[in-house]
Amino acid sequence: MSNPSISDLFAEVQQAIDTVAQEELTNAEAIEQFRIHYLGSKGRVKAYMEAMRHIPAEQKRDYGQLVNAFKQAAETRYQSAKEQLEALSEQAGPTSLDLTAPGEPVPLGARHPVSITLERIVAIFERIGFAVADGPEIENDWYNFTAMNTPEDHPARDMQDTFYIVGIPDMLLRTHTSNVQARVMTTRKPPIRIIAPGRVYRNETISARSHAQFHQVEGLYVDEGVSFADMKQTLLYFAQEMFGATKIRLRPSFFPFTEPSAEMDIWLGIDTEENRRLTKGTGWLEILGCGMVDPQVLENCGIDSSRYSGFAFGMGIERQTLRLFNIPDIRLLFENDVRFLRQFSSAL
Structure with missing residues (x-):
């Protein structure tokens, strides 16, 4: 991560919070990419936390609260999207099956x-x-x-x-x-x-x-x-x-x-x-x-x-x-x- 000015860093974190709420998470692949981008080991949440060392002591508290708000927003958005997708899958039932996939043979017995x-x-x-x-x-x-x-x-x-x-x-x-x-x-x-x-x-x-x-x-x-x-x-x-x-x-x-x-x-x-x-x-x-x-x-x-x-x-x-x-x-x-x-x- 680059070293922007302190005011720019605060603004970037705030903008990230707003962006999280606007992400379109409509399928499992999008949700997984969201998790990696924001909450992964090399995600934005971890990067903002590592930037804490550049913040002056008198501003660390405000900055920490802002980063925690960003982390909570990302986690909430991720869990919400995941639960919604699981609920839709349960409601869809058999229609979620791939009807074009080849069927599995059912073994039949035989009379003696x-x-x-x-x-x-x-x-x-x-x-x-x-x-x-x-x-x-x-x-x-x-x-x-x-x-x-x-x-x-x-x-x-x-x-x-x-x-x-x-x-x-x-x-x-x-x-x-x-x-x-x-x-x-x-x-x-x-x-x-x-x-x-x-x-x-x-x-x-x-x-x-x-x-x-x-x-x-x-x-x-x-x-x-x-x-x-x-x-x-x-x-x-x-x-x-x-x-x-x-x-x-x-x-x-x-x-x-x-x-x-x-x-x-x-x-x-x-x-x-x-x-x-x-x-x-x-x-x-x-x-x-x-x-x-x-x-x-x-x-x-x-x-x-x-x-x-x-x-x-x-x-x-x-x-x-x-x-x-x-x-x-x-x-x-x-x-x-x-x-x-x-x-x-x-x-x-």
Whole structure:
């Protein structure tokens, strides 16, 4: 700072006070420049204070009061402008955003492939009048085995195949969702038309094709005059809707709770290498088990088998999922690997 005369210095400080009040501070950049120019470490306030050494002793008091007035005016003006700008920003809200700036992507999750498959199966059967029924995963022996006509010496009752609850020998983790069928038949009167999706457990070695826990969908239809032909037509409709299959076949089989029993296959053909591999060169792929409800099962659940008949079917959801999405290993469905699950985001 130059060394003006004492009277000029007083006049300059007074003029600076008037200038501070007239500064236009309309944005953050102008406010910051104001702070640097007047209140910064090399600003005018500090320069005027350093000029105090040139003021005669009898005038130091007046000069000090004038410089303090200038400092207070600059600080007041700075704080006022800053608060006004912040208030305007809050009032403006979203309009203060730069709408031309590129948006930040929002990460989306994905439904599990088993859930996708389950919902497809449920939707197909709901369209033809089946209702969803549910039941407990921890079940007693009667609903899981006895009501389903499973003999006491049946291998499925062995601990090698079933998870029993420690200390409660009559309780177990259900091995199929047939327990839901038993509970429905003991609490409702025909006609009954339900599907029972849910998680089941079996004491199996975990491998690429099997797991100790998996999901099933079982179906049950009980009414007067229900025939094997009704079951066949129902399952043909499912195969067409689910897989686009042109034909099915029913092979004789055995289940304790149905008689007669059958395995249902769908025709894939052998026109592609994938179909040849899946069907082992036959063109046919096994999908589910089915059959007419054994009269003894109806009687066990309090339904008159001389008046009513019915059919039942069941399938593993994981098997259908592997087929639909060409997944090579069932263990991938249970590992919750985000890299694997992210592949199904387009199936939302």
